[in-house]
Amino acid sequence: MGIVVVVLVVAAIGVYLYTRPPPTPKVGLIMATGGLGDKSFNDISYAGVQRAEEDLGIEFDYVQPEAIAEYEGYQRDYARSGNYILIVCIGFDQADALTKIADEYPNQNFAIVDMVVDKPNVASLTFRANEASFLVGVTAGMKTVTGKVGFVGGMDIPLIRDFFEGYEAGAIWANSTVTVEPPVFVGDWANPTSGKELALGLADAGVDAIYAAAGKSGLGALEAVHDRGLMGFGVDACQCYLYPDEMIASMTKRVDNAVYEMIEAAVNDEFEGGLKNGGLAEGWVGLCRLPDEEVFWETKFEFTHKLLEDEVRDKVLDAKNEIIAGEIDVPSGYDNE
Secondary structure, X not given: OXXXXXXXXXXXXXXXXXXXXXXXXXXXXXXXXXXXXXXXXXXXXXXXXXXXXXXXXXXXXXXXXXXXXXXXXXHHHHHHHOOOOEEEEEOHHHHHHXXXXXXXXXXXXXXXXXXXXXXXXXXXXXXXXXXXXXXXXXHXXXXXXXXXXXXXXOOOOHXXXXXXXXXXXXXXXXXXXXXXXXXXXXXXXXXXXXXXXXXXXXXXXXXXXXXXXXXXXXXXXXXXXHHHOOEEEEOOOOOHHHOOOOEEEEEEEOHHHHHHHHHHHHHOOOOOOEEEEEOOOOOOEEEOOOOOOHHHXXXXXXXXXXXXXXXXXXXXXXXXXXXXXXXXXXXXXOOOO
């Protein structure tokens, strides 16, 4: 009798183990400094993980470091837990920490945005921001009245120079008489006061269109655009809803798409480390005024864009198609490295 009972219990346990649902896959998200609310890089990254939660049924945890020195600790804590099918690290300045942690936890999958970490368990997500910035430049070059356009960057590094180089080239391609002022840099991702001061300086120099690629510091530059009644151009996510009267377009760095694709691969047990580079052709960068994006952003932020003239829109589409076809070679901020 005892043997029968044991057999039945073992059989019941086997049935339970066979039929119970697998654990919900979890993703860890480590933000860049600046955190949520930057209306740019971190926010659009978070949106990609949220989409994976809705579409793929994952769960996720996230942290918002306040200093670069905190990255290593958060990465190690997440990796040590063994709870995550993928740990996503937002921002180039997580690379040094991740280079170390990826070696410590070789069986943990990681993804890093905007930097290359050459480890087999790390997917390095890079974006041809110069291509999308070219489209911003086309728009600014065609719409400027003073003939002068400007750029406010976060830090003077190749990553941000990449935005400027594309912007400058696009403006000149669309308008050979335009003057693109030398770029100015805040030196910080989270200093909107300095961003505003720099933008006001450009306005005083006669600039009537400003492209800001500076994280939270860029919000200050866009505030200056609003105060002076200039034309503004946002970055990463559509920022046009901030000041619909002054904002013309935003370069979209679709980190949400890239992050979502990496999570999907991890969920399907198809994740592979290595360099993943995307531009206009892959849908990893774009412009919020493109036909396939405009309604998406207006719905997301519940606003309506300012009217964009047909000739400007057509010129932007021509530029996009020629870049994808290889007919326009867009310069890069990495060319001189």
